[in-house]
Amino acid sequence: MIETKVYTAYIPMNLKNRQRLCNFLLIFLTSLSSLAGTRALSADQTVLIGGDYNYPPYEFINHKGQPSGYNVELTLAIAEVMGMKVAFRFSDWADVRKALEVGEIDALQGMANSPERRETFDFSPAHAIVHQSIFARRGEPRAASLTELRDKDVVVQKNGIMHDYLLQNDVGARLFTAETHADALRQLAAGKHDFALVANLPGLYLGKELGLSNILPVGKPFQAQHYGYAVLKGNEDLLAQFSEGLAILKNTGRQQQIYNTWLGPLQEKGLPWKQWGKWAASLSALLLLFLGGSITWNRMLKRQVDKRTSELHIQQQQLIQADKMTSLGILVSGVAHEINNPTGLLLLNMPVIQEAWQDCDEVLEQHYAQHGDFLLGGLSYSQMRDEIPALLKDMHEGARRIKRIVNDLKDFSRQENDDIREPFNFNDVVATAVRLAENSINNSTDHFTVSYSSNLPTIKGNAQRIEQVIINLIINACQALSDRSKAINVHTYALSAEQQVCLEIKDEGCGIEAGNLSRLLDPFFTTRREQGGTGLGLSVSSGIVLAHNGLLTFESTPKQGTRVILALPINGDKT
Template sequence: MHHAALLLLAALLAVLPAAGPARAADPIPQAEVPGVSRPVIVGGDRDYPPYEFLDAKGQPAGYNVDLTRAIAEVMGLRVEFRLGAWNEMRTALNEGGVDILQGISYSEERLKEVDYAPPHTTVNHAIFAHRGAPPVDSLEGLRGTRVALHKGGIMHDTIRQMGFEHDLVFSDTPADALRLLASGRCDYAVTAMLPGMYIIRENHLDNLEVVARSVATVRYGHAVRKGDDLLLGRFSEGLAILDQTGKYEEIRQKWLGVLENRPIKWSEALRSISLVLAPMAALLLGSMIWTHTLRRRVAERTRSLSSALDQLRENQRQLLQADKMAALGTLVSGVAHEINNPNGLILLNLPMLKKVQTDTGRILEEYRDAHGDFTLGGIPYERMRRELPVMLEEMQEAAVRIKRIVNDLKDFARRDEGAGSELVDANDAARKALRLVEAALRKATRRFTASYAQDLPTVRGSSQRVEQVLVNLLLNACQALPSPDRAIRLETRAEDQGRAVALVVQDEGVGVDPQDLPHLTDPFFTTKRATGGTGLGLSVSAGIVKELGGSIRFESRPGQGTTVTVRLPAAPEEAE
């Protein structure tokens, strides 16, 4: 993985807010938006293990499938897998039957019909033969022999360009190509090294062996139809996020590690376990002693304070919090202004740069025709001619995103005048709140999902205050998770036949003790005082909800998580 390239691409792409059974590809209405109004249709090879294949139950499985599911999870997308013959899947992408291919090798020829995301894998191809067959050391050595190939694969394209396609025996899958070789119907087979070894092992094709390794090495990753920059950007950013969180490496090790299982000696296992458990036991014992001592000291300290002093301290914290929020509003406005000025200059200049690039393109074309290919910024002109317009477009989209986030911060921090006098789109308020806590969510969980109801009625109130409630609830959910493997879910829905709107935040955190549930909205009540909690967030949120004529309900079980449901009445004119 090229970490720096992935991060750079992800930083330039805009972000917009898993999987069903495999089936034949159907045409997709172009008016629908993949991942929003419908799932993203993901195409792949039905028999290309360990990258992608249908398992014994007929369900999509493999490295590509797990990687695509993980990308969809971090980007809030819905995906549906359709695995079939590879040649059919390439055709389905071109004709709109699928939105994206999750594993396709890179070539200049294919670049004419698809756009590639940053590659997630490098695939080595090898030549397979019967044991004892005459050796070959390159693709050129296959001339005059019968060669089995995966139809539509990168090796098919490569050997066709070498000019001896009449000697080829085609199959729908790499597994079929190796079976043809094992049955004696051809002399050699060319396929990817790792799938070939996997297929030989799983199908017990013991009469086959590798006679030439790494005859071709190609980049391998996701690709979309030419011009589908929006979907390409979302998958590219999702891959970059997985690379930074370590999830990509976890999936890669699961599927692409050593194929043969090496037996572990009991002596080695016990020694490794002891090396791990001994420090852990010492750490646990020390932690227990320290925790017991700390609890005793805290209890002694707490008993020594009077209730009046406690109340005074809480009042001081409340005043300090209010002062900090007022200062934060002023600070955010100033910083937003300083960011918007240079960002506005970028947005102003980029259209001019696009025009300059278009106008100079004709001059550079004439220069290329007269003097041959040349480099721009160290990159061949032929490549730069294709990539420069895309880079300028991505820069403009990124600048627009910066402007949107800054405006959201300004809206959130400004003083709220005339609360309750506007019609509020709850879905829009939820999306703004998510953008404000995006960093906290990414740090707290790898399993965040959001679901927005369509045709949701508006509520009368204040968009800023609805956002404030959701920000408090989402941050509380983040703080409740013991590990990033636990999930958080945000949902909006209409209730009571459209007369009310519900905003639901659900987490799989540590939960709340039953005796604490009735006190969650009491001023100054908090279960996180040791980590700086003030007990004001839920109290303020409950006050806002009550002021808007709604209700807030908490459901929780210790160790299983908490669900908070905010119910607001629909605007009277919409309810009617």
């Protein structure tokens, strides 16, 4: 659950005055809270979001005095998936923009991106595309382009994107500003100006809501503008949370649902309903028959869609992980090349140095026998003659270990087709995974044991993908330990009757609450979000195991530990 604080007030007066009073109280209460400290956010602190109180359908104060609209619903959804606490401050656009500039609020949930604004603000990826339109009164001269605004009276929202543009680009118009889009359109409808330059969807929405039937859009002189979250330049951490949350909502389809709810119907071109109404009456019977057949057909299709939904959800999360693995593969490939070159020189030159030392050893021994001890490299020869061979051997082994680790990383990050079904040795894959996770193991426990069952049968599958699963399970076990005295035990074995090979990983960590066991494989479920966990590791691992017709099971007791068993069929068929 997220905690959303919205301060509102209601008194029996007209809507505009109620909105202004609500926003005065919002600003007053926010100002009091800001005296207690700066806007530097801790992990559990509420993020203060700014919005325009009259910019429907994107954001506005509704008739109940509550923030509403596409932006608000999207922000609450991001807060839910990211575990954030948010509160809203709604006022006129110039006020909330200024509040962001001086650090009184943390972010604006909707702001058009432009080169000039990027000098002050950082922007998330766009969550909507905004079109700007020229509005005019019916029956009066129209303007389809900016050049036609010369010597005309044009009203725009104060400090809005069109205000910014006209200040930067003199088109010869006489510029007037209004507090909101609604004010600009009211002034135009009342005959005060020649044109209003406002966002298209809010203009259509407000024209309908306010009953301004004598105005209409007559031109769209601008390209589409990217519209997204904005923070003060340098606040990368908060922006990253909004960007990640937005990516999650887009990948799960939830952002599109919210978009369709608020913006979809308004983007369709209006129809002459009075004219079409007569025709619709005569065709209503046919339409009802068609709808009845469609409903029946849709119900049949829904059963198939529901059947596929869970499978597609896991596949979607695997695509996210695949993108990350692609980036890792590119990075590792470059790093491996840079590391392998000097490592190759070490492996090539070290045997030569060892042979050279052996050749020098006899001469040095004769000198030692004739003249006694002497210094070699700052130390006595009697000490160095035993140390140097050991040092050279260790250096040679170290270089070989570096080469082996780099090769393991390249194998791990290599993207392979999930349909690959090649024979591989299960013990070898487990051993490679243990080597790759060695750093995490050494940092977590002094009691790590691994045992390999002899004579395991060769199994079929994608060795690299199974290796990825095992690494994830070992790292999870390491992260569960409270101190280095706790142990992790790993061993492989075969079940002849079931025709399976198995891996068991037992840890003496914090364990898993009973209520969370059933959720372990859910995408984005994690108890470590504050430590950087995304909740995708086990979900992706489960998808890989299912693709190999295997099983992944968990047993756990809180404060005692967890036991994980990975079972794979020997021939790759279903277990």
